Amino acid sequence: MTKKLRFTTIIFYIALYLPLTIFLMGCGSSLNDPVEVTGFKLNTYVSIKSYTTGGYSTAQLKEILNNALKLCDTYEAMLSRTITTSTLSQLNNSSSMEIPYELEQLIETGLEYCNLSKGAFDITIGSISSLWDFTAEKPQVPSNESINQALPFVDYSKVEQTKLDNGNYIISKPQETKIDLGAIAKGFIADKIKAFLLENNINNAIINLGGNVLCVGSRDDNTPFHVGIRKPFDDSELLFTLNIHDLSVVSSGNYERYFYENGELYHHILNPKTGYPYQNELTNVTIISKNSLQGDCLSTTCFALGLDEGLKLIENTPDVEAIFYTSDGTLTYSSGCSQYIKE
Secondary structure, X not given: OEEEOOOOOOOOOOOOOOOXXXXXXXXXXXXXXXXXXXXXXXXXXXXXXXXXXXOOOHHHHHHHHHHHHHHHHHHHHHHOOOOOOOHHHHHHOOOEEEEOHHHHHHHHHHHHHHHHOOOOOOOOEHHHHOOOOOOOOOOOOOOHHHHHHXXXXXXXXXXXXXXXOOOOEEEEOOOOOEOOOOOOHHHHHHHHHHHHHHHOOOOOEEEXXXXXXXXXXXXXXXXXXXXXXXXXXXXXXXXXEEEEOOOEEEXXXXXXXXXXXXXXXXXXXXXXXXXXXXOXXXXXXXEEEOOHHHHHHHHHHHHHHOHHHHHHHHHOOOOOEEEEEEOOOXXXXXXXXXXXXXX
């Protein structure tokens, strides 16, 4: 289904406390006010909000939520490409290294989507992504020479995995090949936070990691959560609103991190074949899925594949729906999306 929208795209950039692309909309709850903890984690604004007491006092509930929030720090110390002491950085500085099972889980999942997309999405893009600094005060396009020198080291097929008796893995790769899990790490972490909340009897909550939204159950009165998707490049208008129960909503787009140089837009979703941002008329891809890691993987993969191939992938993936938004103002829905769209 395709819907033509009558508006013009306006520049939008997600900053620290500006409204996020995914906007959480309120409705009834057994709590007069949900209990929420917030912080700046994973280089973005994050929040965890509980709509049930879980049998705890407010102070106890807040402590549980803060402990859930601390998982962001725990996993960032493992998964960050830019923190020099992280486990992933140590792996990137070696050709072979023993890593814990959880890191192997994420690398394995990433490699699956590399294969699925035939390299349109590639977690070994680290040698390229390290050349682009979208958070710099004055971002610049890397030189052609530096990009061409780095491209030969982008090849997911050269990553080898060996399971050890202790449950860990050995990852082997060329020394110059750098793994970058930034496109999928937030989904992985959101799923870990949800599991922690459920273990602690928090069955009605929203986890928001910088626009990666994972709904735990529904509100106490069994009404769905309402998740609004903001129009790219404009924080004043919603594209659509979703009715969500116990599902993940993840968006990827060229408006999240970008800069202009000589009048041209450069964004953070990079093409592993060229080293430059994808230019395929897509502005946003929103994925509705059971778990956030799958949504994170698919949102980036579908953006890389483009509208036609991305939609084909979604239609062949069970229990997943997607909404694609192109630069001409067109919304394209996968075949099962209508059950989630709030009229």
